[in-house]
Amino acid sequence: MRRLWLLFAQVATICLALLLIVSTLKPEWVNKFSSFGKSAHLTSSTIPMLEAPINTVAPGSYRDAAKRAMPSVVNIFTTKEVKRAKNPLYNDPLFRRFFGQNPNPPPEKQSSLGSGVIVSANGYVITNNHVVNSADEIDVVLTDGRKAIAKVVGTDPETDLALIKIDLPDLPAITLGHIEKASVGDVVLAIGNPFGVGQTITMGIISALARNHLDINTFENFIQTDAAINPGNSGGALIDTNGNLIGINSAIFSQNGGSLGIGFAIPVSTVKSVMDGIMANGHVIRGWIGVEPQDVTPELAENFGVKENAGTLIAGVIRSGPADRAGVKPGDILVKVNDTQVTDRVAMMNLIAQLPPDQKAKLTFLRKGKTLTLDVLIGTRQPQPVSTTNDDDEDGAK
Template sequence: MKKNLFAQLLYLAWLLALPGHASDDAIANLRQTGKAFASVARAVSPSVVFIQVEGKASRGVTPFFSPFGDEGPFGEDFFKRFFGDQFPGIPRTPRSDKPQEERRVMGQGSGFVFAAKDGLLSNKTYILTNSHVVENADKIRVKFQDDREFVAKVTGRDPQSDIAVIEINAHGYHPLTLADSSKVEVGEWVVAIGNPFGLSHTLTVGVVSAKGRTSLGINDYEDFIQTDAAINPGNSGGPLVNLNGEAVGINTAIFSRSGGYMGVGFAIPSNLAKTIANQLIEHGEVTRGYLGIVIQQLTSALAESFGIEASQGVLVAQVSKHSPAEKAGLRQGDIIERFEGEPVKDVGSLRNRVALTAPGTTVELVILRDGKQKTMEITIGKLTKDKQLAEETSQRAEDIGLTVQTLTPQLAEQFDAIVGEGVLVTEVRRGSIAAMAGIKPGTIVLQVNRKEVKSAAEFQRAVKESSSDKRLLLLIREGETQRFVALSW
């Protein structure tokens, strides 16, 4: 102990004896860093706009909800989108059935001039922002750093990715270059510029905290860059830029208990924004690819049930009839490991890649079926709105906490099912493993351990056969969606 203390004192004395120029060099380095941020601000700020929106809204305060549900881990106000001082978030269903009055409201956000495809900037200046910033707008005004103001109109919006393009009849404003966001690294310096709380052209600095954030429940299509650069209400739609002054993302959302900055912000990556924006300019809408499958994350429990190691891939829970996937021979229970040669990491990343693939394109999938790898080719279809996806006695499965009943014609009609195809869950014991897995009364159990069940008795026998392993793989249907559930006890 004394030896360690003595060593520490010697080290301290050595530090104190260092020449003064060492600390001077450190301060000089900090000055250079500060000048780098100032240089970014000078280069980028003239391209950033303050957006004011006038529109209609129902009278009263719009409540918020957590994307994790009513019992989310951080409470109801944890997640809030930011749209000026209105904080609309994502509304719940109104509690009252009475019609609400409409009132004029003012919202605010940010945006930035960007370089669209060659030939698309002939007569207009295009501005990238968030779809929710200009949603339901009757009048949009944009203000530049030089105090010039213009009336803008919406070129196109894509609510599913929360990207919008607006346009003004003006020239001479320098567009920001959209960087290759796939090359952004965790830990890299980034700068957020926008208009938080209406404070025009505010700059904040941070780092890239994470990449590829999906399944947050913010947008339908997610691939967020996470940053700790301070982002607040009003920053929405503004650029997240690197030290070269190139936009790597569009600031979009925050996690917050208070509605303000808490160190966790999200930006739509520039590669996704570029693809969506150019489609909006050229066609006024976004065309997305379609496979016709329902997929779910391959958890360790599901992987164990399928007798494989959960290294990567997603599980095919359902294949739609007459879909590109069915025509190519993809089956329920297949595990998609690679898409066009690249590993499939999670549900969100595969969904994004399929959506961004042009309809008519033939892609290669590597799947795992019954423990064996198989390569297949599938021609991507076009996603349209209509594709957005006999015993009467009850049997109780005590180990997992389920009570099921054979489907009668009356029950089948009531629950939109088919007699002889599965059994109906009539009761789920509170606190049971079935309840913890999210199974609810009204669910149809189609298979147990990859075998179809047609009656409550068959279901009970299948559960008993698994009692020694204490593991069960169920295929269930909820509404129009099917998914696998792995239970263990």
């Protein structure tokens, strides 16, 4: 018995010595052997797993709309030279004696970013006027990585739109939609380059249509949306769920510079009208009659004996202008342009702007309680500088 025990002890000692040598020289053999049982256990049929089909599309996905529209949206980078203010210390002769006689500092280069939408395979890109205004150089970058320098074809500051052109082949033009078929509550997608992070798409709904009285542009007919629009999105696309363009992102209401869920886009109907005007004449031609309109407040409505939304008050008339020559007087209330009812100042401006110059239009007024119809020969409106103040100019431009 003692001999068997000694034999067992010798075999066990030899096995332990071999294990020590193998673990030292070939540790991977030990790891492979120790994990064999675990692997067999984990891949057994005791843990059933389900895997979705590769072609499964998530319900409610807008990937097809995004895929159609995103290649048409470009990033726009602009640079311009800005003169720096003269250092007031140069007014001191002693300072000039030690630091030189040149008081004019070199100009400073400023850069900004925005977005644009390719509207024609010929290279025409629509964007916001404030994106390219006064830029010395405009660089356009496509989603496929191609770059081009753009030139300005024409601008319309009063709607904050600009048409630029790039020279590249095989450009993916977007499909223009029909804003007249859109309704509040429709899902929309905003595409742009917010804060310069790269092309981004956000989702929301149409919160309101025909928004005006915002004092953003002279002529306003905004689509309001809660799709996130941030700095850098300006000039980008607002599309429907089919990938069709219904607006150009233009402005946001914000107290901190970021999206608060109140964004505004210029409707595609205005975009098409502006593009047609720029392509035909180099600028947009609008009608003008030379008056200063004013909304009819409840107090004015009571004084004039009219309803509050039944026209616009003519507060002033430009001397020798179309309205003055036709006999329009301050204090008249314009209630109709041809056969279209005027509800307020903005409606009047839009109606007059749509009239072709050098043609007569029938304008219906209330004067001292009596209805008066005058034939006015429409003039041509000169582009007005865009201002953020509340000072009215001719025809109520802001």
